[in-house]
Amino acid sequence: MLFFSYFKELVGKEVTVELKNDLAIRGTLHSVDQYLNIKLENTRVVDQVKYPHMLSVRNCFIRGSVVRYVQLPPDGVDIEILHDATRREARGS
């Protein structure tokens, strides 16, 4: 639940999602769910020439299981709060 909660705090921020098939998509985080499925708005593909079929896609749903990385803005992380939450989660389990 920790990462689900963490992503909920990032809703509205610009992120770049890199998928396991090497496709990288930049967009605004619209929503996330318990499976860490991601919905992005206002999307642009990082390497547009390589992926012409994505030209008219502006919003997309990404299945959590295919995400490799989620690149965040440097000020997107309040590291202290993240540390505390991680310690609490580790203690709880």
Added chain:
Amino acid sequence: MSWAGFDPFYGTSLAENLDKKLLVILRDGRKLIGILRSFDQFANVVIEDAVERIIVGEQFCDVSLGLYIIRGENVVLIGELDPAREELPSHMQRVSYKMIEEARKAEREATELKGSMRKRMEFLDLE
């Protein structure tokens, strides 16, 4: 920051995309385009009037598939196609299925040749 517990009413939903023309990218690299008619929590989807868009270089071909149920584990991405925008860059040309298959075969052979040449060069230990 609030670290709320499990919230059953929050989440990503494909409901907003129902009856819309969507692009579905599958794990095997296939691109399907069609109308979303149904979905579930596993991202299993029902696509009506599905078309597979095969793209090789600057050429593409659309193959009609009909009504499809896609198992969620194969789904990579579901993208909403903006009707106001061109689905593909204008310099791309639509070709017949026969032509796109030949182009795909040629591309596959080119990558295999590149791979086998690299293997033959390995003994040189250039890198």
